[in-house]
Amino acid sequence: MRLALGAAPGSLVRLVMGDAFRLVLLGIVAGLVGAVAAGRALASQLYEVKPADPAILLGSALVLGVLTVVASLLPARRAARTDPMTALRSE
Amino acid sequence: MIRLVELEKSVPTKPSPTWLLRRISLTVAPGEFVSIMGPSGAGKSTLLAILGMLDGEHGGEYWFREQAVHRLSPKQRTALARESVGFVFQQYHLLDDLTVAENLDLPLSYRNLRSGERAAMVADALDRFNIVGKKDLYPAQLSGGQQQLVAVARAVIGNPPLLLADEPTGNLHSEQGREIMELFARLNRQGTTIIQVTHSEENARYGRRIIRLKDGWLAEAGVPA
Numbered sequence: 468m469r470l471a472l473g474a475a476p477g478s479l480v481r482l483v484m485g486d487a488f489r490l491v492l493l494g495i496v497a498g499l500v501g502a503v504a505a506g507r508a509l510a511s512q513l514y515e516v517k518p519a520d521p522a523i524l525l526g527s528a529l530v531l532g533v534l535t536v537v538a539s540l541l542p543a544r545r546a547a548r549t550d551p552m553t554a555l556r557s558e
Numbered sequence: 559m560i561r562l563v564e565l566e567k568s569v570p571t572k573p574s575p576t577w578l579l580r581r582i583s584l585t586v587a588p589g590e591f592v593s594i595m596g597p598s599g600a601g602k603s604t605l606l607a608i609l610g611m612l613d614g615e616h617g618g619e620y621w622f623r624e625q626a627v628h629r630l631s632p633k634q635r636t637a638l639a640r641e642s643v644g645f646v647f648q649q650y651h652l653l654d655d656l657t658v659a660e661n662l663d664l665p666l667s668y669r670n671l672r673s674g675e676r677a678a679m680v681a682d683a684l685d686r687f688n689i690v691g692k693k694d695l696y697p698a699q700l701s702g703g704q705q706q707l708v709a710v711a712r713a714v715i716g717n718p719p720l721l722l723a724d725e726p727t728g729n730l731h732s733e734q735g736r737e738i739m740e741l742f743a744r745l746n747r748q749g750t751t752i753i754q755v756t757h758s759e760e761n762a763r764y765g766r767r768i769i770r771l772k773d774g775w776l777a778e779a780g781v782p783a
Contacts, residue, residue, distance in 0.1 A: 468651050471612060472712075473640030473668040475633070551612045555651060 644713030
């Protein structure tokens, strides 16, 4: 529908990937807060592991970010390449 | 405004291609209100999609305001359509997760307009179509007639010179359909060129010319009875 209204394919890629990143960002923030809280609660039982290792936390967030790009790029590109008439007929 | 020369459209099938449009030549002058009629499968919607520049894969020539649309790249075609064509569909095709005002803003958001200018155009359209009170509602909260009214407002919000409509009253009851057709007639009187696909002889009479298609061929052109 957006293509039929004049959207450029690139703007659709940005839209789909932006939606995915917004969700993942929420997840990352919640995950980091949860991980730090859980780390503190379990600190007395940890051995040779820091309760909130910045490298591990940032690394995990980075992996999740890369996975988001990989997972959302394909549907985003598919959406951008959709023939507007086919999409309109199938709705 | 529009000139088609030997326009053809086929889709690849085996053993031979299936022809959807055959050697269509016609002209539409600025300010005309044309109805395209014909049985199902005659090629009406295919022709409308080509006229709306949604489909650029065809043979023959398509001239729009002296521009050779058939020679444009997909990107150039999209840019021209964005500025020049408004589309109204039978199923309204409003975006369900956007409010009425956001739906109206959608085509403007793809143009190079400042946000203040866009807001003013949306406010003007809400006022012009008497839907100010509905601006924060979602499509599911509107009747079919109201949804189509919003769809028409969205199609003309950028003041395109050409309005295309594919069975615009197909999902409406007769009174709502009449209101939409009266609205089209008013827009046409204000200068918008309109081409509609319709099965309804009554709706076709709102136009000044009827083009009939059959099996992809231009069967007949004439004035409404």
